[in-house]
């Protein structure tokens with residue numbers, strides 16, 4: 001009853017990039033005196049136990065993780081599991097009760113308020129679920145708002161805002177007011193507002209959750225496209241498994257204020273840490289999540305057969321069937337930089353497709 005797929009590869013393409021955000025032993029309890037609750041949590045108490053014994057709400061029971069430069073790090077979990085609290089702790093909208101947050105090696109928890117504001121202003125932007133646009137300002141003025149708050153001069157911020165609107169496909173709507181825009185367009189203005197600051201880190205809390213499925217899917221594509229150009233570090237909160245699987249380099253699954261599992265989409269699909277994680281990804285089609293790189297294996301004799309057109313490592317495996325079936329031998333798999341990472345034979349592909357589907361069926365019966 002396992003769903004282990006053939007090769008235990010699947011490290012993300014950003015796996016060797018430098019760590020931008022390092023979080024260690026982070027805890028947040030909502031109490032005037034956090035000590036008794038922290039003491040319970042250190043001994044492994046659950047949120048429910050702390051609430052019951054002390055009547056104290058736990059936002060984050062314990063979290064430690066690294067977020068690397070250029071990755072889209074998705075935080076998932078049920079309502080109340082602590083996702084928004086983590087994001088608010090990252091940009092210091094709220095203070096941690098315990099633990100350490102380092103940005104590029106620098107401990108944010110130790111910074112003075114003014115130094116902190118400077119760092120956050122330069123490095124981070126936040127996109128929320130509710131568009132939070134100002135109704136009496138145009139799309140352009142809304143997109144420029146973050147820069148206005150940051151004290152950037154009018155001409156400069158309008159230029160940056162217009163560029164950002166162009167990038168999200170809304171240049172023609174710069175002079176429109178929010179009530180003249182659809183929900184999806186408003187969300188794009190929200191995204192443009194974040195982009196206009198040209199942040200190196202974007203925090204997106206359920207940023208696409210209020211959109212209907214087609215527009216939501218468009219926005220995910222938009223984010224991936226922008227990310228290919230910019231390679232920002234993105235922390236994206238979602239409770240949608242399909243969304244997480246599509247956009248994430250890595251996913252952290254939160255359960256009751258703790259991290260149940262961190263891994264690439266392929267790693268999590270292949271080996272969910274527990275029933276909670278498994279249940280989250282129930283029904284996700286593995287053949288659309290697993291990429292060529294996830295199932296590529298070293299060629300038998302050390303080199304692939306010459307003359308075969310290589311497969312891009314990013315290709316979802318469901319799209320490989322025709323090519324692999326028609327090829328005279330295993331197809332070489334290459335990363336974008338041309339590096340050969342292995343080959344995919346007919347047998348390996350069929351096994352992966354079969355096990356992927358099998359695992360999906362199996363999970364649904366749990």
Ligand SMILES: Nc1ncnc2c1ncn2[C@@H]1O[C@H](COP(=O)(O)OP(=O)(O)OP(=O)(O)O)[C@@H](O)[C@H]1O
Pocket residue numbers: 030057058059060077078079080081082083084085086239
């Ligand atoms: N300001 C606060 N005061 C007291 N408790 C809070 C506060 N903010 C959050 N909490 C509690 O912390 C826990 C985590 O909340 P959080 O908003 O981080 O959840 P979430 O995972 O973002 O949920 P959702 O998916 O519903 O947005 C919840 O139990 C919540 O009640």
Ligand SMILES: [Mg+2]
Pocket residue numbers: 083084085
């Ligand atoms: Mg939330």
